[in-house]
Structures are given as C-alpha cells and as structure tokens.
Amino acid sequence: MTSSEPTPLWDLPEPPRSAPEPKATPAKKTARKPARSRKGQQNPAPELPVAKIAVDIPLAHLDRTFDYQVPEKLHESAVPGCRVRVRFAGQLVDGYLIERTDTTEYERKLAYLERVTSSEPVLPPSLHAVCRSVADRYAGTLSDVLRLALPPRHAKVEGEPPAEPAPAPDAPEVSAWSRYQRGEAFLEAVAEGRPANAVWQALPGEDWPRRLAEAAATAAAQGRGAVLVVPDHRDLTRVHDACIELVGEKGVAALIAGLGPAERYRRWLSVLRGAVRVVVGTRAAMFAPVADPGLFVVWDDGDDLHLDPHAPYPHVRDVLMDRAHATKSAFLVGGFARTAEAQLLVESGWAQQIQADRAELRAAAPRVTPVGEDFDVARDEAARVARLPAVAFEAARQAFAAGLPALVQVPRRGYVPGLSCGQCRTPAHCRRCAGPLALPGGSQDGAPRPPACRWCGVPETAFRCPACGSVRLRAVVVGAKRTAEELGRAFPGVPVRTSGATEVLATVPGRPALVVCTPGAEPVAEGGYGAALLLDGWALLGRQDLRAAEETLRRWMAAGALVRPASSGGRVIVGAEAGLAVVQALVRWDPGWHASQELEQRRELGFPPATRMASVEGSPAAVASVLDDLPLPESGEVLGPVPLGDYDDEGNAERERALVRVARPDGRALATVVRDAVARRDARKAVEPVRVQLDPLDLI
Template sequence: MTDPSPPPDPAEEQLALLPAPARVREVVRRTKPPQERTPDPVAEVDPVARVLVDVPLAHLDRPFDYAVPAPLAASAQPGVRVKVRFAGQDVDGFVLERAATTTHTGRLQPLRRVVSAEPVLLPEVAALTGDVAARYAGTRSDVLRLAVPARHASVEKEPPREAAPVPDAPEPRAWSAYAGGADLVAGLAAAESPRAVWTVLPGDDGAALLADAAVATAASGRGALVCVPDRRDLDRLDAALTARLGAGGHVVLAADAGPAKRYRAFLAVSRGAVPIVVGTRAAAFAPVRDLGLVAIWDDGDDLHDEPRAPYPHAREVLLLRAQATGCAAVLASHARSVEAEYLLRTGWAREVAAPRETVRERIAVDVAGADPLAESRDPGARTRLPSQALRLLREAVADGPVLVQAPRVGYATRLVCERCFTSATCTVCRGPLRQRGPGRPLECAWCATAAPGWRCEECGHAGLRAPVLGDARTAEEIGRALPGVAVRQSSSGERVLDQVSSAPAVVVATPGAEPPAEGGYAAVLLLDTWLLLGRADLRATEEAVRRWANAAALVRPASEGGRVMAVGDPAHPGLQALVRWDPGGLARREIDERHSAHLPPASRVATLTGTAADLEQGLAALELPPGAEVLGPVPVPPPRDSTADVDQERYVLRVPRSGGAALSRALQDLQARRSTRKLPHLRVEVDPAELG
C-alpha cells in the first residue's frame, strides 16, 4: 500500500490564485534573502537606559535595560517619555537612569524613539512612586498614572514660564494665637523643617494661615506643596495665595482643570519656575523642586482617598515624601484624625494648638436632646427639632444667618411602615423606597420604579413614616416653624452655595456643603447626630466629630454671641468632645480603644477581595509575616450596576504595625506570582478607609 500524498501547502494554494505578474513578484520576494538592517550605533557615554515600562502586570514591575542609539543620546535623559519594544509591541515607558553597563547577558533592544525630550519624572518622584507602590502593595505603573499627567504636545511648545520671584517672609502675627505657631512659621522661613499637627481655631481662616506657611517656605528658597480635599477649599487657598503673591506666584494642580491647563501647571512646577503648588489629591505627587514643606488640610476627609489602584491616601503620600526628603510637614484641621494623633504619640510631630482660654472665647457648644429631666419638663425635647433648637433658631436668625446641618440629601430618604416599622422596599429590585419631595410619588432609590398603592408586606398597612429625613424636608419643616424667614439649601452633589451674606436667613446644608457666611454665622444647629454616629464603621465617631467641627467652625466667636447646638445624646463621647472642643482628647481615646482591639493605627491591615476559589488559592500561596491574623471571609455585595453573577468574598489580614512593610511585600509577591501564572487578579487594599 502506497503512502498517501502530503496535504497541499496553503501558502502555495494562495500563490496559485494570484495573477501572473503578482505571482512572479511574490516568488522573487520569497526567494530573495532578507536584508539585515544595520542597527544604529549606541551612545558613547552611558549607552544603557533603564526604563520603567507601562505594563500593569505585577511580575513585570521592574526596570528593563535598553540600548540608547547614538541619535537619541542627547534626548533620552532620565525622566523623559520613550517608546520601547516589549513582548512584541511598542509600549510607553519612562527613562529612570542612564548607565554605562548592564547585567543583561543578551543583546539589548534599542529604544524605539523619545516621545518627548521634556523630563517629566524627576528622580525624587520616581523614587516616591516606588515607595507608594511598596506601601500599598501595588505596581509602579499604576502609581505613575497618578503622578504624571497625560502629555499635551502643544503646551510643551509654549514659551517657558518666567520664574516667580522669591517672596518676603510673612509676619506670623495671625499664628500667635497658637502655642508654637509663630515659631513654626519662623522656622519655615529660616529653612528649618518642623513637623506639626495643627488644630485650627473656629473662626480662623485656615486657608490664609496655610498660605502664610507656604510663603514662608518659599521665602527660604524652597518649594511648598499643599493638598486640600475639594474644589471649594482649593479656591479659598488659591485666593489667599494670590492676595499675598499676586498672579503667577503659585500654581494650582487639580484633576478637573482640563488636560491642557493641568499639564501647563505641571510643567511650570517640574521646570522649577514656580515654588508653591496647591491642589487636591492629584497634587500629592507634584514635582516640586527643593521641597521644603508638605501640608494637608483636613486629612480625615475621605476625598483624600484615591479610588484607583493602589488606592493611596494623600496624607500618606505626603508623609512618605517628608520622610524621604527631610522636609517640613503640617497636618491642619479643625478636628483631628487618629493618624495625626498617632504622629504626636510617636514623637514624629509636635502639637500646635491654642490654649484652653482662647478656645473658650471662640466656641461654645450646647447639646439638646436625650436628657430625661428635660423630657419630663418639655415633651418636645425628644423630637427632631426640640424646643431648645427652635428657640435658638428664632433668637439667632434676628442677628444674622443661621446654619443648620442635616446629614442626608433629599426629602424622605428612608421609609418604613407606620404600624410595624418594616422597611418599605421595591418589589422589582428590593431597593429602598423614597419620596423626593412633598406630593411626589413613591419611587425606588435604586431603579426609580414608581410604587403607587404600596402596602406593607408584613402587616398590609398602607401608611408610611420617615425615620430619616433629608435636607429638603428639613428646610420645609424650618420654613413652617419660622414663617417669613428666608430658608436656603446647600446640598452636596446638587447645589452648593459658595458663600452667604450677613442678612438674616436659615441655611440648611449637608456635611461638606456648608458655605461660609460673611462675618460668620450667628448660630449653628447640628441635627440628627445619631445618624452619623450610627454608621457601622470603625471611624464613625471620628468622622462625625470631624463633620460637626467643620460646620461649627463657621460660627462667630462666642465672645461675639455665636452659639452652637447639637441635637443628640449629651453622654456620647463624640458630643462630649465637641462640647469641650477637644478633638485631640477624642483621638487619644480612639487610639486607646483601637490598640486594645488590635485595630489601626496600632496594627496594619489589608483586605483581599475576590471569588471564593481565587481567595482560597491565593491565601494558600501567601507567605504572611509572623503574628499575622486572617479574618473572614465575609460576602461582598456586588455593585448595583454590575452585571456579573459571581459572588465575591473578602478577607481581612492583620499584622502588628511593625510587620506592615512585610505584609505589603507578601501581597506584592502574591500578585506577581499570580500574574506570572495568568491567574485572576485579586483586589488588594492596604489600610482601607473602611473595613465594612
């Protein structure tokens, strides 16, 4: 039996289908030996470039060596953007350094091209990206996306900005109310590097005082970097610096500035033309030359948390910079975070605060609410607006504007059965029902499905009540209680007032949206304090006091008649701290409680999130440091807009604080091994803001 004929060659079949002239050309092309391209000669000096490629794979998170062609020798300097060949593709990268030798044993691939000769990644910032990636168990590629904005070619071609003149040191008179305040500013002007946790008095303009600190640092010939939570704080700080330095003495870095404007400001900083940078969390990596001061306003605000991997906090980024460069550091706020108090406890920073006598002159806080004796005399003391609160509103509004803080946005944000108190939920998606205004129909807060004719699934009753009311309903109630008085609203995410006049009015605002008043508020009323304190979160009390303090700080000095009232339980430690205006005491209490429970900052924690199978596989391969604890798993609800039907779980990993760096390294190694084996990515968060 003869062997079967070999199968036809597909390439030959395709060749036979070509027209005769094309077939001849193709045969010639195939038989002609390929011409070897002569590579460009390499640079004579430092012919090796160490490049950090933009590849978000954990096992490739390291520099790679490339040859520097002679034509690119002048432009391929440290910090510039380049294109390189990596895994068969052209990818972006940054030159970290030039070297004379390499440890690579084979032939080095040459740099494809220099995208721009502009050095946008300064050595200090390059080192910082590595520190942040190590701290948060992430990759440098992810951190670089946060640190270096996208290139805008036309902006690079603009004439360089003229260097700002060195300003004169400011007079620290405004800081004299604080013990050690004047010395802090004087030390910055003398090129010293003090580190301070500063509790700002109610009524003081924190933006103006931070501007003094930045100008004092610039007067010493060094740079200053200040981060604030949001655009309103940024506008105030921008105005304060403009008043001191004029236009051009500083730059603003914010993610919402637009690509061209942001890149223009970034280049002014990286080129050393401007020494002072202010911005939101996007500015924490700003390439400030000769950095002398890093400062942050209200570090407890969750807007300082980066929502993108590796989820760094602006405070921690600035502290890493201060530790690496030896520059000054200032954490300023009306309240005090537990992390700031921990810096004082360890001696890393010192406290700057006003004496108790000055505090008593500035602020006076009362609590109305759950007092059994008051309730026996006044049946209205248990209501949401007790008689003491209404009396305060009526009396204070005659002297000027009054601020009312309502914790929730909307009208009736949560509804329950009037008879059995069962939550009213949607029949389609089981989301909570709400009412967006008086006379408006019931609808689901998740899917917006209308719910006409609703009846309780438990008892069949059709009546509803609202245990949680929003700012719109609060404004409506106050308007009925105070006829003839103007009532205005300022709500986060909807309509935020920038400022209000000194005319009599009631301003109902949600936390974070409180507008300052000209001359200060005659009174501040804090409603529904139980709602902020009732959050199932490790930071519930700390966050509640922070929000109350920021609102109360807008009141006039107590010596001028300004009053603050909170409606709640006067025995709660959070309200006691507010009455005494002692945020440091509350932070110390929180640290002691967390230390006994082995919670941050006494320990370092990380969360690991994924499917049950991936987590089981990942934990089996995770090499935890000594003393580590694994807590969980707990189910993680999927996002409401997610279409995935795979359930996820979360583990909490806890180690003593001294083992924090080892835990981050172990998590980085785990992600690298999984990346090498092409296993699904696990979500890792180190020291997350919330553990719930």
C-alpha cells in the same frame, strides 16, 4: 491593586529584551525591505548606551526596569526621566527612561529604543523615588502610581516657551500664629529650612486659608517650594486666593483633576521647571514635583476625599509624610478635628501639637448645647425625642434677631430617603427589584409625587406591606429638602437656602436666613453664623463603620467652626445625648482628647492605625489562592474571608473579602508579601481579578 484582564503580553513567561537575530534572506527580499536593513545596522550611543526603562504595564511580576540599547540617533534626546516607546513582548508600549548606564547584566543582545516620545524629563529622580516608595508602601506597582503622579502629555504645551521663574516673595507677617503654642516656632523652622513635623488644631472661626498661605509664603521667601493639599474645590479656591495675595499670581499654581488636559499639563510643567514655588490643589497635587521642597501641608486629613480611589489607593497624608521625610522638609497636618492617625503621630513623638491654650479656645468657641440636658428636659419634656426641640428654635430666633443666618446640618440628602411600614416598621421595598422606597418630593400635575424606588426609579402607587398588609408608610429618615420645607413653615418670612449634592454654595450673605445643608457642603457666612443646628446625630453615630464617631465629630466641628464665638451669641445645638464621648468632645471643643480615646480603643481591638491591614477582595477562589500563597510575618493574622454582596443560584457568595492584620512594625513586610503573592498570580496568568488595598478606610 486590581490585576488586569488577560492580554497578549502574557503569552511569554519572560519577555525578550533583545531583538531577534535577523534571518538570512535572499538579496531580492532585502532590497524590498530597506527599512529593516537600516534598523539592523543601528549603532549604540557613544556614551551610556544602556537605558533602564520602566514599562507602562500594570502587571505585578513585571514591576521592574528592563535594559534597552540607546541608538546613536537618540543619544541627545534620551535623557533620564523622558517618555519613550519600546518593543516589549512583540508590542510597542510606553515607558519611562529611569537612568542610563555603561553596562548591563543581561547576557543576550539588547533591543534598541524605538523612539523618544518626548525629551521633557517628566520623571526626575526625586519624583521616581517618591512613586517607588508609594508603590512599595501600598503593595502596588510603579506603573499604577505613575498614572496618578504624571498628567497625560500635551505636545503643543511642551512646545510653548517656558515661563519665567516667579520672584521670591517677602517674608509674610505671622503674628497670628502666636495664638497657638509652638505656632511661631514651627514657622521659624520652615524659614530656616529645618525639618519640623506638626499637627495643628485650628481654633473655631480661624481664617485657616490665610494661616496656610502664611506658612507657604514663609517657605517661598527662602526660595523653597510648598505643597498644600485640601479636600475639595471650595477649599482650594479659598487657599489659592490667600496664597496669591501673599506670594503673587505667578508664584502659585492650582492643580486639580478637573482642569482641561492642556491647562493641567501647562501648570504641571511650570512646577516641574521651577517657575512656580507654591502648589495648592486637591489630591491630584500630592505628587506635584516642586523644586527644593520646604513644606508639605494636608488640611482636614480625615476627609475621605484624600483617599485616591484608583490602585494602589494612596492617602494624601501618607504620601506627603513620605515626601517630607525623604526631602527633610516640614510637614503639617491641619484641621478643626483630629484623626486617630494624626494622634498617633503626636503620641509617637514624630510630630508636635500646635494648639491654643484653654483661655484662647474659650474665647473663640461657640456655646454647645446637647439636646436632652436636664434643664432642657425640665422645660420641654419632648426635647429628648423631638427632631427640632424648643432650644433649637430659640437659638435660631436669637440668630435672626441679631441679623445673622442660622446653619442647619442634615446627614441625609433628598426629601425622604427612607420609608417603612407605618404599622409594623418593616422597611419598604420595591416590588419590581426589591430596592428601597423613598419620597422624591415635589409635585406632578398638582399632586404630590408617589413613593419611588431608589434603584430602578419605578413609582409605587399601591404599596402594601408584605408583613402585616398595611398600606400606610412612615419616614425612617428625613432628608435636607424635607427639612428645608418644614423649617420654612416654622419660620415664615425667613429665606431658606439649601446646599447639597446638586448645588453647593460657597458663601452666603450675613443676614437672616436658614441655610440647610448636608455634611461637607456648609457655605461660609459673612461674619459667621449666629447658630448651628446639628440634626439627627443618631444617623451619623449609628453607621456600621469603624470611624463613625471620628467622622461625626469632624463633621460637627466643621459646622461649629463657622459659628460666632459664645461671647458674640454664637450657639451650636447638637441632636445627640450629652453623655456620649463624641458629644463631650464637641462641648469642650477638645478633639485631641477624643482622638486619644479613639486610638486607645483601636489598640485594644487591633485596628488601624495601631496595626497595619491588607484587604483582599475577589471571588472565593481568587481570595483563597492569595491567602494560600501568603507567607505572613510572625505577628500576622487572617480575619475571614466573609461574603460580600450577592449570592449565586446555589447560595454561594460571588465575592468575598479577607483582612490580613499585622503589628505596625511589620507593615512593610506585609506590603512586600502581598505584592509578591499578587505577582505570582499574574505570572501564572490568573484570570479572576483580585482587589488588594493596604490600610482601607472601610473595614465594616
């Protein structure tokens, strides 16, 4: 949550909620302003004349409802959940009518509603309760959450006739779930409307969009709603197509932030009005107001795309968990890998595991070979240090001989994104701005492009190392483009395709080709890949990140799941030492074991999800003011603050960050005291902004 810049609203310590008493004026002045006279003579609504309004102001000390009088002319249109305009601290601001009552505790005269922007009840009580719960969990304000939950209004769309409700589909065939222990039992609970929580570990090669569509169709067949949230648009397309096949096109709505304002609002309204039962989308769909929800699903909850980058920074998994608990609906976390947060749900007993037995797993998984195994080293002494050893070439040739493509996963994009001195290994920096140098690749006027700065883009044509004076450069890491170029020379006659930041492929044909991609951009091959080469494992495992091992395993398993089973010749070559726990989890295809190990280590170290944490970032003075005004729970502990980023001319840090840690049972108390501390700063008209985030993904 980031406090706003000073506004005129801060001029009053307590905003008036009543109109000022009209001053006595001469008759002539009254005649010249008939509008003010008529406004002062408004009559209150005959029933429930008091409206509780949530004003759209992101100041923590104003995060509550304010009472206003409903005029008689707005009695019919001022319905709970509608958008309104009110006079607040002398300004007209937007707001939402939460409820109407007969009485108020405010002792002075109430101000009237200015107007009803739209009588469409876009904030029903169930959605308001969810948004309020999310704001409290993440120490945010209701105003910030409503900006994420409600799309901007489009007046023309509201005037369109409402769509007819889609008919309930037939119950789908769910025999494919019998491959998993407790799979059919979970769908039985969904069909019967019973609350059931599960963590699903999908088998390699599983048609997971179809399985999720079957779960959603099971809920829709009973007249209940379902919300399926996936990380990106490629996954969304696959799940949406599968749901249309089972539920019908009219019964499914795809919600994604990239839609135009009119189409996005049109689809959202169809969900709100009950015309659509199944919603699929990216994180923008986690607040979808489905009627009578029966199932909430998040796929691949470890993907950082599920964390909203806007205050108060909610995570899709946690929002859907709250919604499932509040509505007594089923909740499913699915993926090929497993996060420590999902493992905590299993170990606490809140969720059950849905996974296949070992025999089923061995039949579906590819053969995984770490580079550096004893028999590989015996055949090839350079296997320990080679970027692409002989065993990787052998796996790729076998895939091509079988008429299948081979997948190559490279952690870094670009050509050569990192350079250092060729003699002393000192990182190479730009002489102009001290940014890192990189090779952009390609040619210019027939000659290779010179190194250039990744920050300012200025070419470096005369590099000289400031430490040893050498003019030679060497690559620190090799990007996807350079890898594709090298593999093209190593496998002449085999097409090379790339999938990355500039162009992400959704699918590739099932014929011999080298598909070079960055993590998360792996296209689906028709019939599966014959081999997957996971290069530069050190670049993923060596990151300074609490979740480095967990994230590495997730990316490796996402690529390995696209490979054919070992019985069909499928192989995965991973460029990392076999003795590492993350490599062992990949070899055995056992993400649950790795997640339990990861969770146990975090318990010992006191890191999330075993604890709850709050991150406070800002200037040193701002961070100190929050910490000084923070009454911690008994288990509370402050780590830091530590400097971030740049330093000023006197050597002082311009920004700092402090971490506040408490035991997990005190998580709600931590959110409350942090929110109250920020509210007191806003009430004191503090100018310097502070960024507060609960349970941040990045701790290092």
